[in-house]
Amino acid sequence: MITRIKKYLNTNTEAAPLAVFRILFGAMMFMSIVRFWSKGWIDSLYIQPKFFFSYYGFEWAKPIGNYTYVIFLICALAALMVMIGYKYRISILLFFLSFTYIELMDKTTYLNHYYFISVVSFAMLFLPAQIYFSVDAYRNKDLAKQQVPNWAIDSIKILLGIVYFYAGLAKLNSDWLYRAMPLKLWLPSKYDIPLIGDLMQQEWIHYGFSWGGALYDLTIPFLLLYRKTRILGFIAVVFFHVITRVLFPIGMFPYIMIVSTLIFFNASLHHSILKKIADVFRINKSYFDNKKNFQLQPITRKIYGVILPVFIGIQLLLPWRYLGYPGELFWTEEGYRFSWRVMLMEKVGYTEFKIVNGVTKEQFYVDNKEFLTTFQEKQMATQPDFMLEYAQYLAKHFTAQGVENIEIYVDSYVTLNGRRSTRYIDPTVNLLTKKESFCHKDWIVPFKDEIKGL
16 A cells, blocks of 8 residues: 555656646636626625624634725735746745635635635645746746646645535435425526526426436546546536526636636646647747656655645545534534535524613614624524624624623524524523634524434
8 A cells, every 4th residue: 555655656647737727727716806806895895894704713814994905906916926827836825825814804705615715725835836837937947847746636636526525415415305495495586597597497497406416516526537427527517517607696616616627637638728828828838848757855745745635634524523513504504614515505584682781681672784784694694603703792882882781682583495484592692601612502592303414
């Protein structure tokens, strides 16, 4: 076994797929930032709100007023530098730090694909993506290499495989497979889509999309890995993500996933892509085709040999942390984030906060719209950690206004995947007696139903 591992680590392959991935990743990230900026979302999400929800342990990561635009500018420029391979080590580090900081500024905006971008950009810190078809390789002939270790490309394949396969495992639950939820709630609203609008009203379509989505996610990594089924797999990728983009407003993510899966193809395809790019920009591609192998320094190789396997191991284990919590995952959401559970639930809530003077028993209710945007209030109304952080913010606010002996109680009702609305938070619990932690929140009212599966 050790001999086989050593042989694998010493085996090289063409660097072209990694170069194409770098170029397309950088281009997609640049376009995503430009799109985000052009739609005014920086202002509406990070400048206008009075309050921002933080990730536990990252409370220090906050928007910095109008200077928040500088963070986005750095991120966009770093993406461009990654794309062309200029000062690659610095540019990918700047991109990872700026993009992840943006992601951490407000938990309200959490999306699986934002997390995926942070994961991939972290891995790219350790990959020699700049040694072929890059400005760095052009300026430094000693850096230019045509061959990279197999693990450099396989690392990206593994991360993509984790996203798909875990998303498939998450769909193996009774709501998704046997109730077609939440697609049965979402698809009928797409009646105005040309050609397929009427089909979206049919129940068999809801179940077909549910079962087909689970099958797709579970099998696509293997279809892409196997040479004889790779074309079929890529066609499935394109079809799946195009139809997803038509049905749901999920931005650039479908396109990012489509171009990312090109890394599974043989180097000949990537050489063709690079040749077309070279022709357009009048680049001498043959300059990089020098048959040289890339080799890490022994100490660097040992460091990378620890960091990358540990990092990938964390990605494999992190989605299972929900097993350490009691109760229904979709209800409590303890361990839900960062687990590739994509579009699995429709959760709507009503949450009202009551401020009580613990001595005089005087009380009043909070108008959430005074402190939160509509989007923030919607997210807060169904997620307990949001409620806890918001209660602490309200306590500070009203204490500063002279309210004494503050206690905060919540009247909260939530509906999950079409079920009747039921009480969500114990109304007798003063949230100011609770602290955020990784421990189970026992003040969540237990789920009154059962969702079977993973």
